[in-house]
Amino acid sequence: MSDTAQISARARRALLLAPALIFLAVFFVMPLADNSARSFIGEEGGFTLARYASFLTDRFYLGVIAETVILSAAVTLISVVIAYPVAYVLVRKAGRLSGLIIFLLIAPLLTSIIMRTFGWQVLFARRGLVNQWLVTDLGLLDAPLRWLNTPGLAIAALVHVLVPFAVLSIASVLQGVDRRLEEGALMLGASRFRTFFEVTLPLTMDGIGTGAILVFMIANGSFVTLVLLGGGFQTLPLLIYQQFNTTRDFALASTMSTILLVIALACLWLQLRLVRRQGV
């Protein structure tokens, strides 16, 4: 009897999951598989790794991968450094204001990324608001500055989008740190500064790790921000877009997509390991 109950419970669970799974299979897994498969099929229709071999030995393409990773790493580092104090204030100091802070953090995420990026354009265009303030209103500069198409602005815009993810990851772990542990360290003669580095920071490393991987993954695949704000970066997503739309070399684009996917999966794997270690 318990056997049938178990089977029916399992069947019910499968039934509940079916719509989501079918949707994902048709609109996510199949196109992805199709796309990746294309990169392994040679001109004559046989299996080939030639594209990967040439891509991964080409200095230009390796440079693009390196630039993608370095840009993402920079964005990640800046985001985490900005996010930690925010998370700390949110959890430890905000009290009744914490709801407001969470709202302010999440509100930008409710706006489409394209709108937000246009916002940066409006602010920082040659005749944009910031230049108007600096030149006309405050008279600090004689000529408007060129903001668009600088690496700094692109990085700033990416950080702006991604900081909330880092804040929320760090805050959720910081929330679970027992204040008594910090009091214990203080009683043993550690200053507040020392207590932070000896107790609080090590105990929130998992939150930093999770947040950093999340930010890194999203930055790695970021496209809209870099297209609209420029910055002179040549990253994988931009190159893929070029191959599809300009060069129309679908096979090479698929190869690059697969490589980007592998990087993302590697990050996911790292994140799962982190989470699993937490669970022990």
Next chain:
Amino acid sequence: MTDAPSRLTLTAIRKKFGALMAVDNLDLSVEPGALVSLLGPSGCGKTTTLRMVAGFETPDSGSITVGGDDVTRLPPNKRGLGMVFQSYSLFPHRTVAENVAFGLRMLGASKQEQSDEVRRMLDMVHLTGREDMYPSQLSGGQQQRVALARALVVNPRVLLLDEPLGALDKALRESMQFEIREMQQRLEITTLLVTHDQEEAMSMSDQIAVMQGGRILQLGAPNDIYDRPETAFVATFLGTSNLFEGEVSADGSLATPAGALPLPAQKAPGARATLSVRPERIVLGEAAGALPQGLSGRIVAASFRGSYAAYRIALDGSATEVTAYRQADASLGQTSLVLGDRVAVGWPVEHGVLVTTPDSRN
């Protein structure tokens, strides 16, 4: 342990949280090397008092001194005190040895000194061989010992214990009570213990301060407080007590609903008074016939508690019920009592204690 033990004093300490007076004009002096308990129900201000001594809260007024130094405004890390928390607060990301060495490392002790001291402390708390384990791999009692070792390794001037045994089961709690007390006396370390457990306070303390509403109601040695409670609250919080309220009549006895009861001391006729009698002082049956109270009643509840039996007796002619304990020892020649038995009830007059009640005070 070369330093002489320090005296801890609290003078006129007040602390308000919003409208709530958490600690109200509290004075306390802990003799060098003594263990004093702050005992009371939750919300009585005992934990706030401890946290002010530790430095986690600042009193609104008053001063705290340790070994003669005023520490009232010093941060916790500059006070040179040790503390054991109810939840132990061991660092989960550090091994037992690293936990114990933490305080020494903060003091800048050498690696050699750290490992020597850690070994000595772990030996003292019987945890040799667990150096490389993590706190989560230890039992509650073992974590408790690590916490104690970690607090004591820096040779603190005062040890603060915040409900240190609250998370342990009863059997372990009793053996840890003895162990901590023995260690505290051997090291002659001035100690302030916060607890709501009256047994813990009685078995471990040189002195108990019973607290209620942010004040110390009574301070004294455990047996003094138990035998001579000054207030009804102390009489009932520390152990169990039978309270008889009434008015002193012209003949010097107390007129209560249960009857006229002789008092252990002279009291002006007309005054209201409350007499407290411990259950183990109550005499039941034939032996009570010779006692002056002349009460009798019927047993309405009886329970066996191992070394003794507890009875509730409804007194004749009133709604008063009396609790009595009787040693379960056949060699005393006592006949065993059962539910429904009629018995005479009394007590030697000197075992009654006059206490104040909230409405008889001023």
